[in-house]
Amino acid sequence: MGSGNREGVKRGAWSREEDVLLKKCIQIYGEGRWHLVPLRAGLNRCRKSCRLRWVNYLSPNIKRGCFTADEVDLLRRLHKLLGNRWSLIAGRIPGRTANDVKNFWNTHMAKTSSSPKGSKPVEKKEIIKPKPHNVAMSINKPQQSSEWGSNVVDTRETNKISGKSVFPTQKGSFSGGGPTADNWPTQADGGNGLSEISLGFWKMLEFGDV
């Protein structure tokens, strides 16, 4: 992919068998260390492809199907605040991935949005810039095998129940959950690691000031 040799590496749609292999591998070794995943799983895929497949499709954390009205509303507000920070936005919409959000925006919202694709590009917001990498590393570090497995189940259940919850409470419930966004501070954090976002941020969302 982006980096590395593309020769001999399979590309394109994933087969069921590949999915199973990847799932097994993640269940055993946990998320992270993606460069080792193809080897461990016996997949002829590049690390990025494996990660993407897991994050966007195989992760038990993912909710599929149409966006609810609440989600759409939240998405609209978040996008207004954050711009095209899809991973951040996705982190605030339980069960949705950055790719999902991005696709949804580009296909649905961009047309109706005040700043459509074709016209003016969404200006980059300077306000909020968390440091996903640091936290991500520390989150993924542990070889959370069995422990991680149990979390998976819990999260799935949680999502089932709180599918409509606007503010996720899932932080920590899914330790491998993705540096993408779970390290993004939640309301429940009480501001921990939230130095760059004021409480007003959430108030704005909650009360629709955005």
Add this chain to the structure above:
DNA sequence: AATCGAAACAACCGCCACCCT
């Protein structure tokens, strides 16, 4: 029933930030 275009979704690519040596 066949064809075509649009929409939706999955995957790829290039780049950047960070960590480690």
Add this chain to the structure above:
DNA sequence: CAGGGTGGCGGTTGTTTCGAT
């Protein structure tokens, strides 16, 4: 401090599906 390696992100492209004609 510099350079290499890795993870992650946003943008873009390719493929599939769906609806209209």
